[in-house]
Ligand SMILES: Nc1nc2c(c(=O)[nH]1)N(C=O)[C@@H](CNc1ccc(C(=O)N[C@@H](CCC(=O)O)C(=O)O)cc1)CN2
C-alpha cells in the first residue's frame with residue numbers, strides 16, 4: 001500500500017472515532033444545520049436536477065431533506081451495479097432495496113441523461129479547504145465524477161473538514177464544500 005493510502009486509512013479511523021463521540025440525535029441536529037447552509041446557496045436554489053445520496057448513519061442525514069424538497073426538485077440516488085456507481089430517480093413513490101453496504105437504493109431504471117444534471121451533492125469521510133475529498137476507499141465517486149459536468153458540492157460535519165488531507169491525482173476536487181459553519185468555493 002502506498003504512503004498516501006496508508007495516510008488515508010489512518011484518517012478514516014480517526015474520523016470514525018470522532019463520530020462516535022456524537023449521539024445520533026446530535027448528528028441529526030448538525031445535519032439540519034449543514035443542510036440549512038446548503039439551502040442558502042444560489043447553486044442549490046437554482047438547481048432542478050440533483051444527484052444526492054441516501055445517508056448512512058454517520059453521514060449528513062439527507063432523508064428528510066429529500067422529502068422536503070421533492071415537490072420542486074428532481075432527485076437521483078446512487079446504486080452500485082457491477083461495481084460501478086449509477087443513479088436512479090427518487091420520488092415519494094420510489095421503492096427501495098437494501099444494498100450490500102446497508103444503503104437503501106432506489107429500484108427502477110438507471111438515469112443516464114448526465115448533461116441535464118445541475119448539481120451533485122457528495123458525501124465524504126473527510127474534506128479539506130483546498131477542495132480535496134476522501135471517501136470510503138472504493139473510488140466509486142472518483143471513477144464516476146469525470147462523467148459529469150455538473151458542479152460538485154461536498155457536504156460534511158465541521159469535524160470532517162481540515163486544512164489538508166492526503167490526496168493523489170485520482171481524487172476529484174470539489175467545487176463547493178458545505179459544513180455547519182463554512183461554505184467554501
Ligand atoms: N450514503 C452513501 N451512499 C453511497 C456511497 C457513500 O459513500 N455514501 N458511496 C460512495 O462510494 C457508494 C457506496 N459505497 C460504499 C463504499 C463503502 C462503504 C462502507 O461501508 N465501507 C465500510 C468499510 C468497508 C471495508 O471494510 O472495506 C466503512 O466505511 O465502514 C459503504 C458504501 C454509493 N452510495
Ligand SMILES: Nc1ncnc2c1ncn2[C@@H]1O[C@H](COP(=O)(O)OP(=O)(O)OP(=O)(O)O)[C@@H](O)[C@H]1O
Nearest residue numbers: 008133134135136137138139140141142143170171
Ligand atoms: N479513477 C480511478 N480509477 C481507478 N482506480 C482508482 C481511481 N481513483 C482511485 N482509484 C484507486 O482506488 C483505491 C481507493 O481510492 P481512494 O482511497 O482515493 O478512494 P476514495 O476517495 O475513498 O473513494 P470514493 O471516491 O469512492 O469515495 C485506490 O487504490 C486508488 O488508487
